[in-house]
Amino acid sequence: MKNVTDPTSGKGIVKNSRVKKPIIKNSIIKNREELLSHGLVKARKSCLDIIEYALNEVDPYHATHRAVQLHQEILIVDNQEYDLKTIDHIYVIGAGKATFRQAQAMDEILGDRIDEGVVVVKHGQAKPLNHIKILESAHPVPDQNSFEASLEMIRLSKKAKENDLVICLMSGGVSSNCCYPVDGITDADKIEMNRLLVHCGAQVTEIMSVRRHLSKIKGGRLGLMIQPATCITLTVSDAIGDPLEWNADWTHPDSSTFQDAVDILHRYGLWDKIPARVRDYFSNFTKEKETPKSLGNGKFQYCMTIKTIDLWKAAEMQSKKLGFTPYLLTSELKGESREAGRVLCSIAREAHKSHKLFDIPCALIATGETGVRIHGEPKGKGGANQELGCGACLDLTPEENIVVGAIDTDGTDGPTDYAGALTDGFSVNRAQGMGMDFHRELMEHNTSELLKNISDIIYTGHTGSNVNDLVVILVS
Template sequence: MKDQLPANRQNAIKIFQAGLQAVAPGAAIKNVCHLDQSILSVDGQKYDLDTYSSILIIGAGKAGSSMGKAVEDILGDRISKGLIVVKYDHLEELKTIKIHEAGHPVPDQNGLEGAQAIYRLASSAKEDTLVLCLISGGGSALLTLPVEGGTLEDKQETTQVLLSCGATIHEINAIRKHLSLIKGGGLAKAVYPATLITLILSDVVGDDLDSIASGPSVPDSKTYADCQAIFKKYAITKDIPESVRRHIESGIAGNIAETPKPGQEFFRKTQNVIVASNFNALLKAKEKADELGYNTLILSSMLEGETREVAAIHIAIAREIHSHGYPLQKPACLLSGGETTVRIQGNGKGGRNQEFALAAAIKMAGMKNSIVLSAGTDGTDGPTDAAGAIVDGRTVERAVKAGLDPQQYLDNNDSYHFFDKLNDLFKTGPTHTNVMDLRIILIL
């Protein structure tokens, strides 16, 4: 049988790229926002721009620059002022809106300064001001504004502990909201009584509004007690900075006000719209896979859990297809999305997608003409310059011939250096969007 691996690798990349195109921020925003003379329609809700004294644009996230460009295309010189915080090098050339670069996933001083500037701009809004907030993945780290008595260092240390213990993004953001003036509805509180429209590119499983970028414009469903429960769940209480523990305990005792909750006046003049999500990307990816001749199944856009375990389940399904033609006949394409977590036990370098690919490669050893591509839609996987990695049934064989022990690299959480040596890293550069991860498995 003719070797199908090179063609399948290219097809996997084509399917991934099709998914990306479906969640391009510019097109997504223009699908829900339309301007007809002075009437701005946002997901069917109409605003007469002539009734507002000024229009402010604020926001944060990896897709912020592209989202800002789309809003400038729509509103033009009606925009009075704007500021968006983005991850370093995630840039577009804008006319009116200023871009402020900062650190992600661990917040830095630039993020603190950017959040302070956005908070001042939001607080300057008057009752007849229209504020458009542009939120995308990464916004939690990029909008860093500690509560009174909190410090940037405390937030950095807490973030590192949460990332390392395997906490989900929902759990991490629950903590972040209770350590911030701007998250968990804090931005809506600062803007009120102005009108606030938030356009959101979802990078959270289930598209929960109060988890995306830690919900700066929506009510917070979590409490201080929830935060303490998360610390206990992962047995990390002793690793959390003392000042953070004291703050959470004071909140539980009622000495500190809770984050804004449903029904409060701050949300009376707000509209929140998800413009694109992981499911949109999966639908377009499926369309492309069908076009390329694969029998395609979307497993889920909501997969969570430990990366290696999720990889094992994916490959078990792929092996069933490979051996028995169930639940799909070959040629087959399995698609999934969501965001897994990595429990860090080694001192290597990598990200959840590269770790998924390495764990999958070990499980699928010997499956001829089968491909796995796992990558982040934002073009960044963990603290690396790769979006993810691409593997096949011969990856382990190639590694052994090169003197590499795949299991040893996996145990050390060192997937980046493993794939770098095999030239199997998948690099896209910044994609200017972010709707979590896409996993593509092709079986012939």
């Protein structure tokens, strides 16, 4: 037992340093009434309840408070102690769609001990904090704010000296929120590269491998700037399997190579489409262009406050409470979004038809991250989870008691303001009744408009979290 400072009152209270801060359940889905106005209402409500419970369980604010405590002048991070009396200055840096809630917690925990802090989030997420400046930039394609924000990260990193402490907050979205191109590559080149990469259908780790080799801060390069200061990186995982290097991108050595990046560009047919300066850069390898494979004797600690397992475990728990036997189909969901949805739903249809695969009623759960490959100009807007939900219901009939919920846990699926989709066997018929060709709208990537018209789009606003995508299929 240790005497630990209560992060909300600042008063010393006696409790175990690893005790969990109580989680207050919030209503996250804003348009529940509309989503429950049609179709398989009872199952749709259960699906939304499972999704909402899971989102509450992966709130970075509470996770940060669980991982980090302050006992007088001793900072405890994942059971590792730091004597703040030996620290000259504390700096907080960070970027990503889950970092505002992390920053909010660190602002409360450290208070006036923070000498300076800058954290970058997606447009629309920022709220004022007392000791950390919050900046906004674009996602999934960077804007000018992204480049200006990266200069702030570099400035603070280089400002840190040997007896200083840098706390680095990271989550998914960091690659767009902060960009700083290598010499010879322009801001416009980086923006075009991001646009090409997010539309090519590549896996997230492949996209990041290319980005790292065009960046002065990614792939551990910012970690080199932070040295010789001590650096604590707090991450919220959004990568399949929770690999540390993909989640601590600024401060962790890079396992991908320069040649990997070149191969990925060829693999997805991008080599002839990328800007000429980028193609020239990748055509001439030099040792200096490779990302660091080691950070030497640097003083680094890494703490993953939320893992992807926390997301599907929460969905599993709530499914049981609602009377559905949960089955994790995969925690490594990948592939083309609409096709992944169709395959997942074919498994649900077999379970509904034969009752041999699973105990009915059941909840089939999948987490991961699918992608959308766009050829030419899309008709409208959409996102991976919206396409997955649309693909999943293509073969469903009203007689099948199957509901599909698919969301991006940050609340903004792709370049849209919507979290995902809630569909069932009535979805296609509803669209047809409104004169819409469901399949054609899906193929033309106009899923946001399609789902809005049939009241099957999920709206949460920014959740403050960003783990994996979550798919819940209920078979009643």
